[in-house]
Amino acid sequence: MDDHAPRRSIRIHAPEDFAGMRAAGRLVAAALDMIGAHVRPGITTAELDRLCHEFVLDHGARPASLGYQGYAHATCISLNHVVCHGIPGERRLADGDILNIDLAVILDGWHGDSSRMYAVGQAGTRATRLMEVAHEAMMRGIAAIRPGATVGDIGHAIQRHVEAARFSVVREFCGHGLGRVYHDAPNILNYGRPGTGARLRPGMFLTVEPMVNAGRPEVKVLSDGWTAVTRDRSLSAQYEHSVGVTEAGCEIFTLSPG
Numbered sequence: 001m002d003d004h005a006p007r008r009s010i011r012i013h014a015p016e017d018f019a020g021m022r023a024a025g026r027l028v029a030a031a032l033d034m035i036g037a038h039v040r041p042g043i044t045t046a047e048l049d050r051l052c053h054e055f056v057l058d059h060g061a062r063p064a065s066l067g068y069q070g071y072a073h074a075t076c077i078s079l080n081h082v083v084c085h086g087i088p089g090e091r092r093l094a095d096g097d098i099l100n101i102d103l104a105v106i107l108d109g110w111h112g113d114s115s116r117m118y119a120v121g122q123a124g125t126r127a128t129r130l131m132e133v134a135h136e137a138m139m140r141g142i143a144a145i146r147p148g149a150t151v152g153d154i155g156h157a158i159q160r161h162v163e164a165a166r167f168s169v170v171r172e173f174c175g176h177g178l179g180r181v182y183h184d185a186p187n188i189l190n191y192g193r194p195g196t197g198a199r200l201r202p203g204m205f206l207t208v209e210p211m212v213n214a215g216r217p218e219v220k221v222l223s224d225g226w227t228a229v230t231r232d233r234s235l236s237a238q239y240e241h242s243v244g245v246t247e248a249g250c251e252i253f254t255l256s257p258g
């Protein structure tokens with residue numbers, strides 16, 4: 001989401017609410033597993049979107065993005081220098097493309113939100129390294145989540161890993177609280193200082209979703225109002241998980257069973 005949310009209080013969910021988030025998260029993970037087999041040269045991003053959409057409906061859920069602020073698709077599919085919010089369309093995948101597929105579902109009122117990178121055939125070494133760094137940055141952000149830690153601790157862990165690899169963190173978009181709503185407080189910035197910002201407590205549900213550019217961090221949004229691209233046309237990568245804060249640390253709701 002974009003980092004413009006007003007300050008709201010952060011909802012603390014009951015222990016029994018974790019079951020709903022687990023089911024929604026598992027469904028997103030299963031859809032992102034399913035779509036991997038279809039990521040091949042020649043398929044269009046609209047076809048990938050339709051397959052995800054049908055999978056979600058077939059499993060008794062609906063896509064959260066459909067109708068969200070006027071968005072008309074089940075997924076965002078962001079290729080190569082597209083940072084996020086790529087709109088599915090007639091573009092055909094080609095060997096060497098890298099792409100992010102971002103899917104959020106609503107199952108029994110609970111939101112699951114996750115995204116992964118996919119490579120079409122063989123990605124280049126720099127693209128492969130970029131995807132690895134984005135994934136590890138997300139996992140380090142998640143590893144910082146425990147009661148008493150702050151949202152700044154998450155951002156710092158992400159930023160530190162990305163910049164040590166000499167890549168850059170996008171500032172305009174961030175993770176978010178979620179649960180019965182898609183985008184809630186707090187914003188989870190992908191950069192920051194340790195010990196700053198809201199303090200985490202058991203029962204908070206969050207996404208961690210860093211966007212990492214191979215070149216400079218600046219982005220621009222195209223005239224369609226959605227597609228965000230790197231200003232310098234460098235490659236960009238993103239991963240996203242939905243997590244719940246527990247007494248012991250956190251639980252990742254959107255992990256693949258595989």
Ligand code: MF3
Pocket residue numbers: 001065068069071075076085102113209240
């Ligand atoms: N994918 C974004 C997120 O993870 C939200 C996209 S909103 C949409 O929070 F409408 F474009 F889908």
Ligand code: CO
Pocket residue numbers: 001113114175176207209240
């Ligand atoms: Co999200």
